[in-house]
Amino acid sequence: MIGVQAVPEVATAIRTSGLSKRYRRVCALSDCTITVPEGRISALVGPNGAGKTTLLRLLAGLTRPTGGDLIVNGGVPRQDPAFLAGIGYLAQEIPLYRRLSAEDHIRAGAHLNPCWDGESVRERLKALTIPLDRAVGTLSGGQHAQVALALTLAKRPRLLLLDEPVAALDPLARRNFLAILADAVAAGGLTVVLSSHLVADLERVCDHMIMLAASRVQLCGDIDALLAEHQVLVGPRKDTSAIERDHRVVLLSRTPRQVTMLVRRNGPVIDPAFQASDVSLEELVLAYMGQGAPPALTQLTSIGDDQ
Amino acid sequence: MTWLVWRLHRTQLCIAAALLAALTVLLLVTGLQMASQYHSALAACGASGSCANLASTLFLGSHAVGFLVIMTLGVPALFGLFWGAPLVASELETGTSQFAWMQSVTRRRWLAVTAGEMLLAAAAWGGAVSGLVTWWSGPDNALQLDQFKPGRFDIMGIVPVGYALFAMALGLCAGALVRRTLPALAVTLAGFIVVRAAVTLWLRPHYLSAVTVTYKLFSGYTPTGSYWQLAQGIRSPGGGLVPAPNGAAVDGIPVGSLPRACAAAASGIRPGPSCRQALAAFHGFITYQPASRYWAFQGIEFGIFAALAAALIAVTAVVLLRRDA
Numbered sequence: 001m002i003g004v005q006a007v008p009e010v011a012t013a014i015r016t017s018g019l020s021k022r023y024r025r026v027c028a029l030s031d032c033t034i035t036v037p038e039g040r041i042s043a044l045v046g047p048n049g050a051g052k053t054t055l056l057r058l059l060a061g062l063t064r065p066t067g068g069d070l071i072v073n074g075g076v077p078r079q080d081p082a083f084l085a086g087i088g089y090l091a092q093e094i095p096l097y098r099r100l101s102a103e104d105h106i107r108a109g110a111h112l113n114p115c116w117d118g119e120s121v122r123e124r125l126k127a128l129t130i131p132l133d134r135a136v137g138t139l140s141g142g143q144h145a146q147v148a149l150a151l152t153l154a155k156r157p158r159l160l161l162l163d164e165p166v167a168a169l170d171p172l173a174r175r176n177f178l179a180i181l182a183d184a185v186a187a188g189g190l191t192v193v194l195s196s197h198l199v200a201d202l203e204r205v206c207d208h209m210i211m212l213a214a215s216r217v218q219l220c221g222d223i224d225a226l227l228a229e230h231q232v233l234v235g236p237r238k239d240t241s242a243i244e245r246d247h248r249v250v251l252l253s254r255t256p257r258q259v260t261m262l263v264r265r266n267g268p269v270i271d272p273a274f275q276a277s278d279v280s281l282e283e284l285v286l287a288y289m290g291q292g293a294p295p296a297l298t299q300l301t302s303i304g305d306d307q
Numbered sequence: 308m309t310w311l312v313w314r315l316h317r318t319q320l321c322i323a324a325a326l327l328a329a330l331t332v333l334l335l336v337t338g339l340q341m342a343s344q345y346h347s348a349l350a351a352c353g354a355s356g357s358c359a360n361l362a363s364t365l366f367l368g369s370h371a372v373g374f375l376v377i378m379t380l381g382v383p384a385l386f387g388l389f390w391g392a393p394l395v396a397s398e399l400e401t402g403t404s405q406f407a408w409m410q411s412v413t414r415r416r417w418l419a420v421t422a423g424e425m426l427l428a429a430a431a432w433g434g435a436v437s438g439l440v441t442w443w444s445g446p447d448n449a450l451q452l453d454q455f456k457p458g459r460f461d462i463m464g465i466v467p468v469g470y471a472l473f474a475m476a477l478g479l480c481a482g483a484l485v486r487r488t489l490p491a492l493a494v495t496l497a498g499f500i501v502v503r504a505a506v507t508l509w510l511r512p513h514y515l516s517a518v519t520v521t522y523k524l525f526s527g528y529t530p531t532g533s534y535w536q537l538a539q540g541i542r543s544p545g546g547g548l549v550p551a552p553n554g555a556a557v558d559g560i561p562v563g564s565l566p567r568a569c570a571a572a573a574s575g576i577r578p579g580p581s582c583r584q585a586l587a588a589f590h591g592f593i594t595y596q597p598a599s600r601y602w603a604f605q606g607i608e609f610g611i612f613a614a615l616a617a618a619l620i621a622v623t624a625v626v627l628l629r630r631d632a
Contacts, residue, residue: 062405062408081412081626084411084412087409091407095405107314108410111308112311113410113411130399156411
């Protein structure tokens with residue numbers, strides 16, 4: 001793993017090595033080695049079925065790994081009130097008791113957690129004009145998600161694991177929620193891992209990224225560093241073996257005239273025939289998403305080759 | 308934790324409380340009526356000396372209420388179906404377990420409090436219904452002397468509490484294994500009926516070894532009180548079982564099994580002295596559980612169902628704590 005090496009004095013919120021999860025025949029996650037330093041907002045990206053939910057559930061202690069080690073908040077995920085108090089987890093299904101009101105959930109949280117900020121939930125929901133006394137099953141999907149997100153934050157966890165938290169929100173609510181997350185992290189003591197397909201949103205708040213594809217980690221590290229390590233090279237259609245030898249070609253597409261490559265640099269690219277340009281986060285994510293795809297799909301990128 | 312259990316199940320608990328209150332009123336009113344009817348009948352027959360056939364002449368209460376009381380046989384199953392099965396299954400099915408289990412409460416404690424309190428509620432309700440039914444049936448029990456009869460034994464005393472605990476635990480366990488509410492309901496209902504029937508038919512008669520009394524045919528023998536008869540019949544002098552009469556018989560012995568001395572009696576003539584003598588070698592027997600064992604039987608049956616409940620709770624705990632949430 002190239003990525004950012006953890007500086008010793010920066011504590012890590014998450015550290016896994018060789019983490020695997022196998023469900024009977026299906027391998028949901030294999031050989032996952034990642035590090036997330038404290039105080040980061042980490043984007044967990046990858047195609048559907050890449051193992052994002054499995055990774056989050058492993059980190060939350062809801063699922064047991066079938067191999068490898070993981071340390072979360074300085075300990076192994078376990079059934080222990082102190083560990084549970086440090087983790088905020090919101091599942092993709094946004095599970096809440098449909099017949100209970102938001103106020104009921106706030107009071108339940110107060111009974112179930114040592115440090116619980118119920119008042120913050122009430123304030124946020126009032127500001128969003130979400131009724132506190134109605135059964136949450138009768139709220140709209142977005143309101144439902146807002147209640148669940150506010151409840152997850154009210155636990156005041158050290159590590160927040162959010163599985164596609166903004167999928168149900170409208171663009172404005174999404175932006176507001178991400179701003180609240182950024183503020184909470186800036187205030188200190190909080191690390192966030194959130195999975196999402198909305199790269200533009202992630203780009204706005206995240207400073208760290210974990211990229212999964214085909215149940216393996218493709219990238220993990222500081223977003224700025226990852227962007228700096230990658231480049232798009234455009235050049236004439238000629239032998240690319242020299243570049244492929246020195247650098248890792250993530251994506252390669254040929255047209256009859258030219259070759260476009262997205263490479264992970266191993267030092268500067270010095271071939272003058274190629275024009276180098278920076279990659280955007282979206283390009284990077286899309287390039288790596290194809291990594292786990294079956295061969296037939298990757299061939300699409302080199303269409304025109306046979307002409 | 309207790310607050311959440313109460314908040315989630317208060318509607319069901321309130322409905323159960325209302326139903327119990329209605330049953331209490333109904334049984335109190337009819338029960339008092341029946342008791343006074345019984346006591347006045349007892350006083351009347353005591354005066355005329357005809358108390359022996361009181362059981363056949365006096366009918367207590369009404370058919371409708373009597374039917375309702377018999378129906379309390381199904382009350383424990385209701386706890387399993389409405390409280391037990393959905394308790395874990397619906398949390399797993401709707402994913403709310405991921406809310407409950409990601410608060411600062413361990414799954415072990417969640418299960419202990421949730422299951423513990425609902426088991427306690429089921430036991431309390433089962434005990435209350437059983438207590439009412441036992442009191443209500445007091446005069447009828449004294450009259451009919453059939454406290455061991457299935458349908459009577461199982462709705463009185465402490466066994467309904469055992470059934471309620473078992474049904475709850477079965478529902479919990481089915482929910483944890485199946486993880487979906489409707490299939491868990493089906494498993495709970497089927498499991499409850501099968502186990503109850505198996506215990507009633509095959510285990511209950513053997514809790515304690517039965518008493519067998521042999522008696523002379525002419526004198527006969529009836530155990531005291533509300534005993535449970537398992538078998539009764541006549542043995543020939545050789546020890547063989549005389550088949551039950553099916554047609555003409557003398558002293559309960561079918562014509563075909565009569566000794567040679569009674570050949571004349573077989574054709575309807577009064578048995579002579581030689582026949583009487585031959586018949587004296589036959590003797591009757593009765594195998595039964597004495598009335599005094601009633602509470603021992605109640606205790607054993609309660610113990611069986613309580614132990615089954617404990618085993619099911621243990622399985623539930625292992626499944627919920629070991630398996631992925």
